Amino acid sequence: EVQLQASGGGLVQAGGSLRVSCAASGFTSPFTFEYYSIGWFRQAPGKEREGVSCISPSDGDTWYADSVKGRFTISSDNAKNTVYLQMNSLKPEDTATYYCYAKRPFPRGQYWGQGTQVTVSS
Numbered sequence: 001e002v003q004l005q006a007s008g009g010g011l012v013q014a015g016g017s018l019r020v021s022c023a024a025s026g027f028t029s030p031f032t033f034e035y036y037s038i039g040w041f042r043q044a045p046g047k048e049r050e051g052v053s054c055i056s057p058s059d060g061d062t063w064y065a066d067s068v069k070g071r072f073t074i075s076s077d078n079a080k081n082t083v084y085l086q087m088n089s090l091k092p093e094d095t096a097t098y099y100c101y102a103k104r105p106f107p108r109g110q111y112w113g114q115g116t117q118v119t120v121s122s
Contacts, residue, residue, distance in 0.1 A: 001110045002026045002036075006100040009116030016090050020116055022083040022100035033081040034058040037103045039074065040085050042096035042118075052098070053085060068094075090120045 008020040011074045013081025022040070024033055032072045057076040064072060087094065100113035 002102055004006045004100040004102055004111055004113035006113040006116040007099060009098060011119045011121065012090055014090060014092055014098060014122050016122055017086070018085045018090060019084055020098055022113060024081045024083070026101060031104060033105060037064050038076070038083045039063070039101055041099045043099070043102055044096040055083060057083070064120045074103070074115060086119070092120050093109065094118060095120050
């Protein structure tokens with residue numbers, strides 16, 4: 001089974017930066033890392049989970065939520081089967097648990113990591 005491990009969360013001051021990582025493993029041929037779309041959701045206490053960003057490692061196509069455009073950058077290191085989310089100009093409202101997510105179009109499948117906590121202080 002595909003496994004995702006999120007890491008890199010922590011405490012940072014408003015305006016600061018943080019990079020979270022999603023390390024993927026357990027791929028079964030021919031559905032390798034590049035076959036998936038991988039991204040990040042986040043969830044703050046008492047709020048709905050929301051999509052933040054995603055990337056297609058095969059071609060580098062990316063998507064960002066409007067709330068993070070210009071501040072966050074998603075990238076992939078295909079040799080390491082790892083996706084990164086560089087978060088700059090962090091705001092207190094970015095505080096949430098960030099979950100890594102992988103989606104396979106066919107056969108359809110989706111996988112979640114355990115999440116990493118990001119806290120932004122004012």
